[in-house]
Amino acid sequence: MSFLKYKAAIEEGDTVIICRGRERLIPVIVKRGGVTQVLGGAILHDKLIGVEFGSKVYTSNNKGWVIVLHPTPELWTLSLPHRTQILYSTDISMITMQLELRPGSTVCECGTGSGSLSHAIARTIAPDGHLFTFEFHEKRSQIAKDEFEAHGLSHIVTVKCSDVCQEGFGLEDRVDAVFLDLPNPWEAISSAKTAIKRTGGRICSFSPCIEQVQKTCEELNKLGFKDIGVMECLLRPFDVRPCVFNIPNMGSNVDHSTDKSKSTKLTQPIASSETIWTCAQRRTIPGHTGFLTFATLLHKDIVSGPSTVDQI
Amino acid sequence: MCDDKMASELIEENKVVLLHVKDIYKPIRLVKRRKIKFDKISFVPDAAIGLPYGSEFEVARGNLILVKEEERRGEEGTISQLTEVVESAKDNRLIVDDGLSQKLSHEEIHQMKKDGMSGQEILESVVQGSSSFKDRTKFSQEKYVKKKYKRHSHVLSIIKPTTRLIAQYYYAKGPSKICHLRLDMLSQILTLGNVHAHSRIVVMETCQGLLTGAVLERLGGCGQVVQVFFGDKPVRDALDVFAHLSERERSVLLEYPLHRLGQLLTGEGGKEIELQLPPGAPLEDDTENNEGSSTRGEDIREEDDDEFEDEEEECGAAKKRRIEEEPAGPLPLAPTNEDEEKERRRRERELLYEGAAAVLNERNMDGLLIACRFYPEPILMSLINFIGPSRPVVVYSQFQEPLVRCYQKLKESESGTAFNIQLSETWLRHYQVLSGRTHPAVSMDGQSGYLLYFTTISNIN
Numbered sequence A: 001m002s003f004l005k006y007k008a009a010i011e012e013g014d015t016v017i018i019c020r021g022r023e024r025l026i027p028v029i030v031k032r033g034g035v036t037q038v039l040g041g042a043i044l045h046d047k048l049i050g051v052e053f054g055s056k057v058y059t060s061n062n063k064g065w066v067i068v069l070h071p072t073p074e075l076w077t078l079s080l081p082h083r084t085q086i087l088y089s090t091d092i093s094m095i096t097m098q099l100e101l102r103p104g105s106t107v108c109e110c111g112t113g114s115g116s117l118s119h120a121i122a123r124t125i126a127p128d129g130h131l132f133t134f135e136f137h138e139k140r141s142q143i144a145k146d147e148f149e150a151h152g153l154s155h156i157v158t159v160k161c162s163d164v165c166q167e168g169f170g171l172e173d174r175v176d177a178v179f180l181d182l183p184n185p186w187e188a189i190s191s192a193k194t195a196i197k198r199t200g201g202r203i204c205s206f207s208p209c210i211e212q213v214q215k216t217c218e219e220l221n222k223l224g225f226k227d228i229g230v231m232e233c234l235l236r237p238f239d240v241r242p243c244v245f246n247i248p249n250m251g252s253n254v255d256h257s258t259d260k261s262k263s264t265k266l267t268q269p270i271a272s273s274e275t276i277w278t279c280a281q282r283r284t285i286p287g288h289t290g291f292l293t294f295a296t297l298l299h300k301d302i303v304s305g306p307s308t309v310d311q312i
Numbered sequence B: 001m002c003d004d005k006m007a008s009e010l011i012e013e014n015k016v017v018l019l020h021v022k023d024i025y026k027p028i029r030l031v032k033r034r035k036i037k038f039d040k041i042s043f044v045p046d047a048a049i050g051l052p053y054g055s056e057f058e059v060a061r062g063n064l065i066l067v068k069e070e071e072r073r074g075e076e077g078t079i080s081q082l083t084e085v086v087e088s089a090k091d092n093r094l095i096v097d098d099g100l101s102q103k104l105s106h107e108e109i110h111q112m113k114k115d116g117m118s119g120q121e122i123l124e125s126v127v128q129g130s131s132s133f134k135d136r137t138k139f140s141q142e143k144y145v146k147k148k149y150k151r152h153s154h155v156l157s158i159i160k161p162t163t164r165l166i167a168q169y170y171y172a173k174g175p176s177k178i179c180h181l182r183l184d185m186l187s188q189i190l191t192l193g194n195v196h197a198h199s200r201i202v203v204m205e206t207c208q209g210l211l212t213g214a215v216l217e218r219l220g221g222c223g224q225v226v227q228v229f230f231g232d233k234p235v236r237d238a239l240d241v242f243a244h245l246s247e248r249e250r251s252v253l254l255e256y257p258l259h260r261l262g263q264l265l266t267g268e269g270g271k272e273i274e275l276q277l278p279p280g281a282p283l284e285d286d287t288e289n290n291e292g293s294s295t296r297g298e299d300i301r302e303e304d305d306d307e308f309e310d311e312e313e314e315c316g317a318a319k320k321r322r323i324e325e326e327p328a329g330p331l332p333l334a335p336t337n338e339d340e341e342k343e344r345r346r347r348e349r350e351l352l353y354e355g356a357a358a359v360l361n362e363r364n365m366d367g368l369l370i371a372c373r374f375y376p377e378p379i380l381m382s383l384i385n386f387i388g389p390s391r392p393v394v395v396y397s398q399f400q401e402p403l404v405r406c407y408q409k410l411k412e413s414e415s416g417t418a419f420n421i422q423l424s425e426t427w428l429r430h431y432q433v434l435s436g437r438t439h440p441a442v443s444m445d446g447q448s449g450y451l452l453y454f455t456t457i458s459n460i461n
């Protein structure tokens, strides 16, 4: 199975995403004889094999059902087992765009965490780009590695278990972009600069706290990064549903309903009603994820003075 | 390998690049000895050719002069240099804003510019000419220099275009021409649409080709894009600015006219509708007659930045138009020749459409992206038929209401082909980060537009 290419039908060993309505998405690795419990009952894996992605599959008691979806990095982000805080698609979109990622880009990332961002990066830089992802927590690093393998991404991702702030990235003039999501990003910037290609590149740091941002910007500035920009991007979801609004009786001859068949006798307190599809904001939404700091490293010949300048 | 890209990181002649001055980006084709006018300055680009992208230049006496790293002060450097040497006051009690404290007149400053003095030189004179400068606090001195720097500095850099910058350029220049598609929304369309190498994407946009270009960039020459378009040909002016895309990367782009979708959907081959195009008013020109939507009482079109109109000639639309006007070969001698030419073009186009129709007809495309000024619901409900199951669909609109209609339609439709439909907007806030003075930007862009997205599922029931 590969996250990189859609296929039509489910085979044994595939990772599929199963879900119902707005309930949580569940990632399932399909095994012969396997069973996954969902709210409505049990899903027998044998029933999944051969089924087309995007189909409805019933539970063994035929009472409940689920939809089985082909995995994408976005569905994975919504369903993956959390080992750390993770990045979600709104920030991931901005990061991908601002780091100018595209097929063929080489990227380094620290830390891997739960691999939410790593999957999205790998998808975008495939088929010939490369992601070097660093994580000093050995177990997390190993699980991420196994996941990339299972998701057909291991040829694009190299997982390294090391402390980037202590040992650096160990890369020189290799990458187009660097992404940092760790408590003290400023300690990794110098090494990031070394890792970036001679022709220059982009860097991003994601930090929840403004103090981290402050220190990061100072360090970026000191090391000659340009176009330093800090932003925050929040998703504001709406709930869309049909809503019935009553129209009170305002005395005879006043009938505001558009559907005349619904209007009742004019002696009743509620004269009629109107159904409108509404768009409501939610009372509680994530109000902060983190600040995104972006900067550009220009061609190294420009930054550190150099060879081509004499041409003029 | 998907492509042989990442070609040159050095500035080349005849390539479209982005000029960057202050917060403005401007696409321009660099031609040796050809004068470029930009932001009230003019110069020939010759000195830049062969230098790395990102190089900074000062304009002096009509030429570009490379700013060397040692002298590269930038805004911050200039500020500290000019404020450190003079005294400053503790507070602003002595400042009266009567506009009289500047000894240099507008005419004198203008003359200095005409004489080709560098921005740095002018800035120094302006600061020296301000009698109240030393009475200001350090903070207000910095603010003053910053303001003047913005006005007088001629430092520009030459940058390689990328989707990030191109989108920002179009949004700053005239958001109404790209359906107010902001960078964060564009980025979400690409991510939520799972656009990547090898995907086959249907795009319907009226954003000057900005979305199409961004999708092409994410395919890297592998996969397929079918741009479904309104009118007699797709508008893709922005593709000229995507100068970093190779021929290979562009080759995956197909096109298919909206008004022939009926044929594909009903399976009636051959029966073609001829659109009655109003004479003299090309349909694709959405800036002239906003056919998709218009807001009564309020003109949703915005002023174009006239300042840059003359350079517009050098790249993009205008250039293409010019090429089209001049026939490539010798002038046609007789009208029959012209007719033949027309017929040849028509046949070529038919072939192109047939190719696109064949791709669409598999009805197994990997994603659908819509960002247009038309009422999206019927377009969505038609195009969704070409998308395979378990694939993402993303519809962007500047307005919320049309997307609510889409939502309603999807929910009410018998076949139930949409799963987990979401409607959202985004909130994008920039920050000023300075030691002791960090805060959110005082004004923010409050119009992200709206996004509707879902995953397709097989017809259930």
Ligand SMILES: C[S@@+](CC[C@H](N)C(=O)[O-])C[C@H]1O[C@@H](n2cnc3c(N)ncnc32)[C@H](O)[C@@H]1O
Pocket: A084, A085, A086, A087, A110, A111, A112, A113, A114, A115, A116, A117, A118, A134, A135, A136, A137, A140, A162, A163, A164, A165, A166, A181, A182, A183
């Ligand atoms: C918040 S998580 C990253 C989440 C990730 N971006 C995602 O979307 O799943 C931060 C990770 O960085 C790791 N980390 C922190 N400091 C590190 C360092 N100096 N070197 C390597 N890994 C580090 C932590 O172990 C943690 O797993």
